[in-house]
Amino acid sequence: MSDVPLSTLSTFGIGGRAKWLFRAERAEDLQDALRFVMREHYPFLVVGRGSNCLFPDEGFSGLVIHNRVETxxxxxxxxxxxxxxxxxxxxxxxxxxxxxxxxxxxxxxxxxxxxxxxxxxxxxxxxxxxxxxxxxxxxxxxxxxxxxxxxxxxxxxxxxxxxxxxxxxxxxxxxxxxxxxxxxQQEMVAYRKKTQPYHDRSAGCVFRNPAGASAGRLIEEVGLKGKRIGGAEVSPVHANFIVNREKATAHDVIALMNHVRDVVAQRKGVWLESEIRCIASTVE
Ligand SMILES: Cc1cc2nc3c(=O)[nH]c(=O)nc-3n(C[C@H](O)[C@H](O)[C@H](O)COP(=O)(O)OP(=O)(O)OC[C@H]3O[C@@H](n4cnc5c(N)ncnc54)[C@H](O)[C@@H]3O)c2cc1C
Known part of the structure; x- marks a missing residue:
């Protein structure tokens, strides 16, 4: 398939278009795809459920290998x-x-x-x-x-x-x-539903926890819960989640990540590192 919106492959619901998308349904499909991109020196990206990725607004000008081999x-x-x-x-x-x-x-x-x-x-x-x-x-x-x-x-x-x-x-x-x-497991899922924005569009925790600290707690302590840039918002439920509140772009999310980092660095002296994979972005 060509010209596929990456937003449909991501739990964030964000991203421009992929030039090509290949849906692998057998292990052999993955092998064929790898052989093709290596032989042609073609840019590629492997995507599972897209639940830890921020895809760029500009899209991806290579082949997305969507892994749907399910056995x-x-x-x-x-x-x-x-x-x-x-x-x-x-x-x-x-x-x-x-x-x-x-x-x-x-x-x-x-x-x-x-x-x-x-x-x-x-x-x-x-x-x-x-x-x-x-x-x-x-x-x-x-x-x-x-x-x-x-x-x-x-x-x-x-x-x-x-x-x-x-x-x-x-x-x-x-x-x-x-x-x-x-x-x-039931207890863990119930706890998540209470403490995380489970039904909002996100990619899970945005920042890694620094040694001995909680990124979410640091962000909450500097008063950034609910902070919005464009359509991206620091979740009022869990401060280490950024949610796509209203047609957020990758640029909105990155601007908000940078703002959170700067404020936490200034006020807490801690530099937060990205946990989500920002594809072709400036934050990593
Ligand atoms: C609501 C929510 C809650 C979450 N909670 C947690 C949590 O508690 N703990 C946690 O660790 N994470 C959590 N996450 C993040 C995410 O779900 C995990 O990191 C998950 O394992 C990513 O899997 P994926 O298939 O979606 O990866 P993708 O987002 O598709 O890809 C992530 C990275 O893995 C690479 N990749 C994917 N599949 C393959 C493959 N088969 N071979 C090689 N590379 C591959 C991609 O290229 C990319 O770099 C959460 C996310 C959400 C939205």
């Missing part, structure tokens, strides 16, 4: 083989309901499994890294290579995949028997 295999003893395009919250809900613990935090995180591994998604003292046994990765040659956990590096909201140019095709997760997982 799940239960291989026994709490081990699941899941494709990168599979819904992360659906995986969390299914496994918790079946009495497996480790991914119950995923219940309220609207991403894909590949995006979750790429970002090392986490909440409630859990992170996907703790469950990853291996990753099948489409490398720059278009080959699928199996990477064992021992060879992968994860840290707070980061993974070794952030420095590579391939696609997470599938993941093996190893979970532990835990009959309380489903109950805890």
């Amino acid at each position: 799940l295999k239960d291989v026994g003893d709490g081990c699941f083989e899941v494709s990168g395009g599979y819904s992360f919250p659906a995986l969390g809900v299914k496994t918790a309901r079946e009495g497996w613990g480790g991914l119950e935090f995923a219940g309220g995180i609207p991403g894909s499994v590949g995006g979750a591994v790429f970002m090392n998604a986490g909440a409630n003292q859990q992170q996907i890294a703790d469950t990853v046994a291996w990753v099948d990765y489409v490398d720059e040659a278009g080959d699928i290579i199996r990477l064992k956990r021992e060879g992968l590096a994860f840290a707070y909201r980061s993974s070794s995949f952030q420095g590579r140019r391939g696609v997470i095709a599938a993941v093996g997760v190893q979970l532990k028997r835990d009959e309380g997982a489903a109950f805890r």
Whole structure:
């Protein structure tokens, strides 16, 4: 498909047009796409559910590889083989309901499994890294290579995949028997609904928590809840969320991020770093 609005691929609902969009529905599609962009030296961008991305107003003049490869295999003893395009919250809900613990935090995180591994998604003292046994990765040659956990590096909201140019095709997760997982998950989702702007358009937490502090608390303490630039607003519900209140542009969001950073730096002496991926923007 050509000339596709990126806003339709993002939970923010923001972004200009992508020159080309390729929807991958099989692992082979991902391989074909990678081979094409590498051979042609063509700019590309991998997108899962677009729940951690701010796409530029100017659009993207390359190929967006939309990962919709959605398969799940239960291989026994709490081990699941899941494709990168599979819904992360659906995986969390299914496994918790079946009495497996480790991914119950995923219940309220609207991403894909590949995006979750790429970002090392986490909440409630859990992170996907703790469950990853291996990753099948489409490398720059278009080959699928199996990477064992021992060879992968994860840290707070980061993974070794952030420095590579391939696609997470599938993941093996190893979970532990835990009959309380489903109950805890319900509590986590209920808490999110109370404390986060769950029904507004956002990309989750905008800034990483600085060591020993909460970005949301710092932003709240400097009085920026409800601050608006254009159609973008610091959520009055949770200060580390910027929401698309009314036809916000990426420029509005970036201007608001920069304003928040400046005020927090001046008043608190802390420089906030972006957690959301600002595609071709000036904030990173
Ligand atoms: C309401 C809300 C609440 C959220 N709460 C949390 C939370 O509690 N904890 C948390 O960690 N995050 C949270 N997020 C952020 C987001 O949901 C996660 O980071 C999620 O894991 C991103 O997955 P995605 O598929 O949407 O990634 P995308 O936004 O599509 O992509 C994010 C990055 O990953 C790359 N990528 C995506 N898929 C692949 C792949 N298969 N291979 C290689 N690269 C890939 C993209 O190129 C991009 O750089 C929240 C977001 C929202 C909107």
